[in-house]
Amino acid sequence: MTITAEKSERGLALVSSITSRKRLVRREDKDSSQRIRFAVQTAFLLLNLWIGVQFWMWVRWAETGGQTTAASRPAGVEGWLPIEGLMQFKYVAATAHLPRIHPAAFFLFSAFVLSSLLFRKSFCSWICPVGTVSEYLWKLGRQLFRRNFTVPRWMDLPLRSLKYIVLSFFVYAVATMSAEAIAEFVASPYGLVVDVRMLNFFRLAGSTTILVLAGLAVASVFVQNFWCRYLCPYGALMGMISMLSPLRITRSESACIDCAKCAKACPAVLPVDKLVQIRSAECMACLECVAVCPAKDALSLKVLGGTGARSRVSPWQMAAGMAIIFVGLVGYAKLTGHWDTHLPQEVIWKLVPSANEQEHAIVGNEAP
Ligand code: SF4
Numbered sequence: 593m594t595i596t597a598e599k600s601e602r603g604l605a606l607v608s609s610i611t612s613r614k615r616l617v618r619r620e621d622k623d624s625s626q627r628i629r630f631a632v633q634t635a636f637l638l639l640n641l642w643i644g645v646q647f648w649m650w651v652r653w654a655e656t657g658g659q660t661t662a663a664s665r666p667a668g669v670e671g672w673l674p675i676e677g678l679m680q681f682k683y684v685a686a687t688a689h690l691p692r693i694h695p696a697a698f699f700l701f702s703a704f705v706l707s708s709l710l711f712r713k714s715f716c717s718w719i720c721p722v723g724t725v726s727e728y729l730w731k732l733g734r735q736l737f738r739r740n741f742t743v744p745r746w747m748d749l750p751l752r753s754l755k756y757i758v759l760s761f762f763v764y765a766v767a768t769m770s771a772e773a774i775a776e777f778v779a780s781p782y783g784l785v786v787d788v789r790m791l792n793f794f795r796l797a798g799s800t801t802i803l804v805l806a807g808l809a810v811a812s813v814f815v816q817n818f819w820c821r822y823l824c825p826y827g828a829l830m831g832m833i834s835m836l837s838p839l840r841i842t843r844s845e846s847a848c849i850d851c852a853k854c855a856k857a858c859p860a861v862l863p864v865d866k867l868v869q870i871r872s873a874e875c876m877a878c879l880e881c882v883a884v885c886p887a888k889d890a891l892s893l894k895v896l897g898g899t900g901a902r903s904r905v906s907p908w909q910m911a912a913g914m915a916i917i918f919v920g921l922v923g924y925a926k927l928t929g930h931w932d933t934h935l936p937q938e939v940i941w942k943l944v945p946s947a948n949e950q951e952h953a954i955v956g957n958e959a960p
Pocket residue numbers: 841857858859860861862864870874875876877878879880881882
């Protein structure tokens with residue numbers, strides 16, 4: 593999918609490379625995109641850390657039968673359950689009913705989809721804490737080695753398809769489940785504590801898990817966004833949705849001086865300096881390319897088909913748009929009572945301590 597898209601992108605939008613030196617009309621504005629993005633990333637990272645600590649406290653409280661400090665379960669933890677989000681999404685699409693168990697998974701998944709639909713794969717470069725940590729790591733690598741390393745093209749292309757293969761497995765599994773099967777799975781003892789199992793995966797990580805995570809972290813120091821680029825099925829899904837976005841990084845051939853700074857800065861290794869529009873599913877709308885471009889009006893994030901300054905989307909508008917999506921959807925869920933999962937205390941005290949012993953719910957032949 594990516595390979596085809598990129599080929600057609602190159603075929604359609606490839607323009608002549610450097611043929612003559614053009615006069616630089618230096619931009620006067622001071623770029624603030626990376627400061628704004630960093631602030632949004634940090635806010636989401638801190639929010640997720642808070643959710644993680646709060647959730648861990650809640651799990652400890654439930655495991656000890658109320659002996660530790662009481663904490664309420666933060667529903668935001670369901671943002672870490674993408675498969676559940678996908679299932680809930682299908683359930684709502686099929687039944688037009690909002691789920692009662694883990695409804696926040698549906699609203700958060702919808703917010704991620706909507707942000708990708710409107711602002712390209714901004715989920716990865718503005719919101720996702722894994723993407724943020726990944727970015728810190730490759731920036732550390734750049735500090736240490738004065739560069740990041742690129743995977744050779746013959747290896748890069750097949751590696752990139754891995755995330756789509758993983759994604760298709762999950763999409764197929766969810767697509768073949770009926771709405772009834774989803775409801776049954778989500779309400780099963782296993783489904784009720786998938787969040788606790790996810791915490792246990794990290795909390796009780798064995799040596800293999802630790803080795804794999806350490807390997808990914810080390811690879812991310814050398815190769816920009818290693819996990820996101822090659823393995824993350826969530827990023828793959830957001831990338832595919834982002835192809836429908838009305839926004840594109842757009843280069844003005846007349847204003848561009850062909851300095852190639854944008855291509856060098858692009859963490860997705862896209863040939864920004866050679867294209868008129870970036871249509872690739874790998875573009876994360878991080879605006880790194882725009883930030884380094886020295887030429888006035890040469891590079892910007894634009895609404896498709898728009899002309900003039902009004903078609904440009906500023907980083908402030910992106911940040912505000914994403915805030916509206918999140919505050920709007922989460923606010924709606926909270927106001928209508930579709931945010932928290934309400935389970936009897938005895939069910940929580942029974943299931944949480946034995947989360948890892950719960951058998952995967954086989955729903956007919958349709959288990960995910
Ligand atoms: S093209 Fe620009 S916005 Fe897209 S990933 Fe590359 S640097 Fe980021």
